[in-house]
Amino acid sequence: MSSNKKMQQNKKQVLFLCTHNSARSQMAEGLLNSLAPNTHFAQSAGTEKTHVRPLAIQAMSNINVDITSHSSKTLDEFLDTSFDYVITVCDSANEACPYFRNAKTRLHWSFQDPSKATGSEAEQLAFYCIVRDQIRERIEKELLQ
Numbered sequence: 001m002s003s004n005k006k007m008q009q010n011k012k013q014v015l016f017l018c019t020h021n022s023a024r025s026q027m028a029e030g031l032l033n034s035l036a037p038n039t040h041f042a043q044s045a046g047t048e049k050t051h052v053r054p055l056a057i058q059a060m061s062n063i064n065v066d067i068t069s070h071s072s073k074t075l076d077e078f079l080d081t082s083f084d085y086v087i088t089v090c091d092s093a094n095e096a097c098p099y100f101r102n103a104k105t106r107l108h109w110s111f112q113d114p115s116k117a118t119g120s121e122a123e124q125l126a127f128y129c130i131v132r133d134q135i136r137e138r139i140e141k142e143l144l145q
Contacts (some may be wrong), residue, residue, distance in 0.1 A: 003016075016089055060132065
């Protein structure tokens with residue numbers, strides 16, 4: 001076993017789920033790994049695989065969290081992985097995945113979909129930043145206390 005895998009085993013394992021794994025779950029993964037690199041290891045997936053939205057990348061970059069290397073993944077890639085927490089961050093993923101057999105704790109955090117934001121690019125980015133900050137607040141309150 002590589003030392004990197006061994007180090008990850010000593011951390012709380014967290015999977016964030018959303019429908020497309022393109023914004024909310026990606027931002028949550030980046031936030032938790034940035035906020036608690038010594039105690040938590042976050043990953044993310046979707047019920048469908050798409051791409052990481054550029055405005056999600058930009059919203060995270062605005063707070064010096066780099067998610068440019070992230071890719072959209074499907075839930076199927078993690079079915080045999082054990083997690084301390086599996087957290088759905090959108091209502092449709094919560095409905096599609098009501099049970100995750102390898103999760104010690106299953107949570108649902110409902111956040112608005114920033115990809116549905118309208119207006120100018122700056123207005124859309126502002127909405128991504130609002131959602132990002134809501135996710136950060138929830139992580140700090142429920143996972144890091």
